[in-house]
Amino acid sequence: MNNVNKTVFLNAINCPTLGWIIRNKGFTKPLTISDRFLMEQGRTIGKKAQNLYPNGAIIYAPNFEENAKKTSDMLNKRIMPTLFESAFLVDNYAAKADILELIDNKWKMIEVKSGMNDKDEYIDDMAYTTMVMNKSGFDISKISLFLISPDYRLGMDDKDLFREIDHTDDVIEKVKEFDRLWDQIDNITSTDEKPTSSLRYECKYCKIFNDCIGKKYKNHLFDIPRLGKTKFNTLLQSGVTFIEDIPDGFSLSAKQNLVKDCVKNNTQHIDKNLKKDLDKIIWPSFYLDFETYQTALPLLPDTKPYEQIPTQYSIHKCSKPGHIVDHFEFLSNPDGDYREDLAKKLILDLEEAGSIIVYSSFEKRIINYLKGLYLDLKKDFDVILERLVDLEAIIRNNYYNPEFHGKTSVKVTCPVLIPEFSYDGFDISDGLTASAIFAYMMLKKYDKKEIEKHKQNLLKYCKQDTIAMVKLHEKLYTIAN
Numbered sequence: 147m148n149n150v151n152k153t154v155f156l157n158a159i160n161c162p163t164l165g166w167i168i169r170n171k172g173f174t175k176p177l178t179i180s181d182r183f184l185m186e187q188g189r190t191i192g193k194k195a196q197n198l199y200p201n202g203a204i205i206y207a208p209n210f211e212e213n214a215k216k217t218s219d220m221l222n223k224r225i226m227p228t229l230f231e232s233a234f235l236v237d238n239y240a241a242k243a244d245i246l247e248l249i250d251n252k253w254k255m256i257e258v259k260s261g262m263n264d265k266d267e268y269i270d271d272m273a274y275t276t277m278v279m280n281k282s283g284f285d286i287s288k289i290s291l292f293l294i295s296p297d298y299r300l301g302m303d304d305k306d307l308f309r310e311i312d313h314t315d316d317v318i319e320k321v322k323e324f325d326r327l328w329d330q331i332d333n334i335t336s337t338d339e340k341p342t343s344s345l346r347y348e349c350k351y352c353k354i355f356n357d358c359i360g361k362k363y364k365n366h367l368f369d370i371p372r373l374g375k376t377k378f379n380t381l382l383q384s385g386v387t388f389i390e391d392i393p394d395g396f397s398l399s400a401k402q403n404l405v406k407d408c409v410k411n412n413t414q415h416i417d418k419n420l421k422k423d424l425d426k427i428i429w430p431s432f433y434l435d436f437e438t439y440q441t442a443l444p445l446l447p448d449t450k451p452y453e454q455i456p457t458q459y460s461i462h463k464c465s466k467p468g469h470i471v472d473h474f475e476f477l478s479n480p481d482g483d484y485r486e487d488l489a490k491k492l493i494l495d496l497e498e499a500g501s502i503i504v505y506s507s508f509e510k511r512i513i514n515y516l517k518g519l520y521l522d523l524k525k526d527f528d529v530i531l532e533r534l535v536d537l538e539a540i541i542r543n544n545y546y547n548p549e550f551h552g553k554t555s556v557k558v559t560c561p562v563l564i565p566e567f568s569y570d571g572f573d574i575s576d577g578l579t580a581s582a583i584f585a586y587m588m589l590k591k592y593d594k595k596e597i598e599k600h601k602q603n604l605l606k607y608c609k610q611d612t613i614a615m616v617k618l619h620e621k622l623y624t625i626a627n
């Protein structure tokens with residue numbers, strides 16, 4: 147039987163089934179390239195935090211048990227002023243502390259995160275580790291969080307990468323709460339049989355939803371857009387788990403009622419304004435899609451941590467719905483800063499008139515970003531912004547299909563409305579993968595041949611995204627008429 151660790155404990159609080167699965171089986175889904183990128187990024191940040199303590203030591207041991215013994219020994223003897231990745235094992239509980247620093251003969255614990263914003267879940271993380279350390283017989287005098295500083299820029303010293311937040315009091319309060327669950331969580335996650343799963347609000351964000359409770363429920367309550375926890379629980383407590391069972395008269399917004407009615411009657415909703423909104427489009431129109439990357443450690447001078455850097459775009463020009471007359475594209479070289487080239491070519495490629503069709507508010511955000519960077523191009527970007535038409539907003543406001551299951555992203559609407567259209571056979575078929583691959587290229591993780599292959603795949607993927615928009619738009623005209 148595996149020990150309880152932080153992931154098991156924190157998940158089991160909300161769902162015993164999930165805690166049990168993680169403890170007994172782990173997550174079995176293979177890591178995607180973007181998962182791997184995030185993990186590597188986290189390790190790099192952890193290493194940079196360790197660099198701030200030149201006298202610190204990592205405890206090496208062949209297994210967790212040995213590591214915990216050595217940690218205990220070193221902490222008791224106070225041999226080193228700072229320890230990294232110290233392990234703790236007590237009863238069936240295991241924990242690791244990122245950094246322990248000896249100050250005035252007392253230990254301070256530091257949790258290192260690669261995010262920039264403080265979150266409640268970080269308090270939970272630190273509280274779990276503190277609880278296990280306390281139970282192992284070690285008192286912690288201070289508990290701090292290291293987050294990435296928004297003021298860090300490429301080339302700065304490692305000490306400027308972090309901002310520290312003292313969370314001692316919050317964590318001590320949380321430990322009191324967690325302490326009461328000590329026996330319970332170990333027991334419920336160590337039974338022979340997996341605890342029976344039952345629908346709860348936390349399922350909405352569960353990584354294994356589709357393999358667990360999601361299998362049982364087709365039109366579940368999460369398909370109702372923006373259904374809050376209180377209303378969800380009210381329905382659940384009265385035995386309602388399917389949209390079909392929501393009683394008439396239950397207080398929902400107009401949009402939520404519309405989704406409910408479409409599911410109950412198995413019909414699509416076509417608003418009279420769909421045609422009106424589509425008719426506002428000025429031809430020729432330009433279908434635009436950007437790709438970007440974000441890294442915790444900036445890769446370009448004068449950019450912030452996690453700044454969203456546009457790297458490529460695809461534009462399809464159409465003379466009428468579905469009638470492509472031209473294609474334009476841009477892909478940065480992964481050896482420097484090509485944002486200005488991208489901005490200038492974008493302005494040329496979008497010509498001077500005609501609607502610019504995008505899907506979601508993302509493209510608008512990127513155009514505003516470019517406008518802020520290159521003030522000499524401000525006027526051009528102002529005109530571009532006025533020409534933007536958000537196809538997702540048109541769908542959201544005017545059309546619903548029960549197969550959308552409450553969502554309107556292009557990866558949901560496209561397969562429903564154009565089932566024959568797919569990304570099958572594409573090496574890159576989502577934005578996160580495209581982003582991770584570009585970041586890896588920037589970080590020189592690939593040789594020349596691999597870079598060429600990835601560049602072709604990136605161009606192919608982005609192009610497919612704008613073709614998807616062209617086809618979706620064409621389909622909407624058919625529906626509206």
Ligand code: SF4
Pocket residue numbers: 161162163164343344345346348349352353354355356358359360
């Ligand atoms: S889908 Fe729900 S019941 Fe299943 S493991 Fe996740 S949170 Fe628990």
